[in-house]
Amino acid sequence: MPVEIIALSAFVVIFLLGTIRSVNMGTVALVGAFIVGGLVYSVPAKTVLDGFPGEMFVILVGVTYLFAIADYNGTVERLVQAAVAAVGGRTGLVPWTMFAVPACLTAVGAAAPAACAIVVPIALKFAVKHRINPVMMSMMVIQGTTAGGFSPIGIYGVIVNGLSAGAGLPTSPLLLFAGTFVTTLILAAIAYITLGGRELLTQRAVPAAVTAPVHSTTGAESMLRSPGATMTAGGTADVEPDPLEGSGRLGLEQICTLVGIIALVVLTLTFGLDVGFVSLTIAVLLSLVFTGSAQAAVGKVAWSTVLLICGIITYVALLQGQGTIDWLGSGIADIDAPLLAAIVILFIGSVVSAFASTTALLGVVVPLATPFLLTDQIGATAFIVALAVSSSVVDCSPLSTMGALAVANSEESKRANVFSSLMRWGLSLIVIAPIVTFAVLVLPSSV
Template sequence: MNLGAVSLILLLAAIVIGFWRKANVGILCIGFSMILMIAYGLDSKEVIAGFSSSLFIQMVGITYLFSIINGNGTLELLAKKMVALVGKKRHLIPFVMYALGFIICAVGPGAIPSLAIVPVIAIPVAISAGVNPIMTAVIGDLGVMSGRMSPLTPESAVVRELMEAQGMKGNTIPIMIGMIITALVVAALVYVYYKGWKVDENVSVSEEKLAKFNTRQWLSLAGLLVLAIGALFFSWNVGLTGFLVGTVLVVLGDAQEKKAIAGIPWNVILMVMGVGILMNIISISGGIDIMVAGLEKVMGPHTAAMIMAIAAGIMSFFSSGLGVVFPTLIPTASGLASGLGVSAVQLVTVIVIGGTVSGFTPISTTGALIMAGVAQQENADERFPQNRLFIELFAVSFIALGVLAIFALLGIYGLYV
């Protein structure tokens, strides 16, 4: 059988096995790449060429720095100070969490750690303020998703590399704009559903005086500023800058190196790198052309963006957007665009948004963390029944995917690219 077809089958097998056995899809892809190398007599250098060293440096460097900053309490204190800004206007807390989620994600760490951190902050804050914690956590995570394609994040580096490999300009700002538009509409719908303007007046708000940032935390904030200025204005590599700033903070006693290294999401990085190795084989063997030909049969110029958005969202229900959906579907964008006469950037935009906003299901990490956080609260079984919460989180994912599909069909994402 043709190598391209076999490699596509093995990619699908890796996704299915990874979901079924809770195994790392990237590691499975590396193993399957070895099988293809032996079976088809491929050169090991060709196989290893799929490992992107530049992407590896960017992902490890930035998550290393974020691990340091998160470990010394800087982000937690920053969150509390932002919430305190609303004063007695407690109904605005969900939107403060949206802004917080956006900032935490966009300054460098990306969505993977931020989606885990924001619910941990949002749920207890919402409970203590008499605001619905489910709504607050969902809107906070929508803020995280809005910042995912900031030029400083590891996810942005992945998408840029995938776009540039097809001869496209690696600019993720248009994608971020599309993500913000989609997330804000979904956030508004969630706010209306939960009647976010209604606050439990029986809950008394503590007038606790917040501590000031200590020297270590000021140094951490300064480090983030250096990263942002260097990357945005001087085109510094965000990974190398992350290593540099992180090293300076460690030398100054701002963090423990072992804990910082342990905090790097190695499983996600291995997933991205491993899928990249198999996708390289798929690319050089003509597998991408097979995928494009298959998609062209069910797409037209007016439905291409919508179908691609739905496909990305459905794939994301069962696999990682960053590790699987993006590297699988984005390489098809350029070929589909030229064949159907649509914008390649628009297709990449809906792939990224679809692979992101559908992540609220309870079977995803984001949804599971929200469920776990709510379940830890007092009288959670009575106030927030798990069965109802399970259905609501699935509903949020489908609503978000529905908003994306409608916007894609109407050509909203093509208006500014």
């Protein structure tokens, strides 16, 4: 059997183990890289570690550390308060607020599961109080989370743009952001209209107390938690204060954190400084001044996400270094019909992402498509946007992390309905997203 088949089969096993078992896929990928590297490719561990993405590690640690500080010191909660207050108590506009808040969070570098975990409990508690369809509210939060993730400094955007540029493909960070944002906005609008949003426009909200649980980034763990409670390190349940209650001026720490986030956006977008080191610098400065928040925030850094991404990319780097990705990509590129090859890759991204981590998948499908795109048979930029859309909008599936968070935080009596409804949305988008993006983006670029 060809070594390429063995290595790719092992990669499939890694995804399966990470999906069906409560184990971080990144750790499995690192172990798999060590075993496959030694037994299949006969390369030493040092060669395997050469593929560890140091730059990506700094970016992920930097942005998630900064975001964890903002979450712990209450800056994020105050942003949510301001967003809800901005709609003037109009019930029909609250779902759009719940779309906008996570979009802003992921756009400035927050991990998508973390942003969703912060907003979705608040959104669903509000939905219960004001009889809003929980499926619609869940879709608004999830699609909003995705909408911001492909910004030039968002984690999704950093991964896709970085891998594309490293492969020698033309990149357009703003076009990628615009394409994914518009698509998710349209999906949110469809969910809003079809799931009761029009009836809400005539209603007016009454300020309500809601409870937000702790922000879990693992769907399986959040399934075990009740929507209104958080688990402490000792296993006891604590109810958090209402993030929509209260008013008053921002504290010094919150003001400094907001200034830091604004500085991150300006320094990276205007002056082109490295996202990872800038965010890490700001986080360290905040840590030196406000030591209490810093110590607690370290534990809230999305270490599992960092490990997931770095592990997967390390394995992919091994495959790339040994020519396996080129072998597979060349096989797709050799398909006589380039358009057929394009839609095959789009469906691969859509199907796998609905049942696994989108963050990890993006580190796989872009290298997979690279040999095909280098043939110039299809417009690379348009295809990358189509691939990003197809691989991300299916995150509403309850078997994906964000979909699982929505199910876990739904009212218990409606949890089964939310699960089945999100499953229908997810399965529908598995088919619809590749076909529509293929027709709208890929086909015109091939003319």
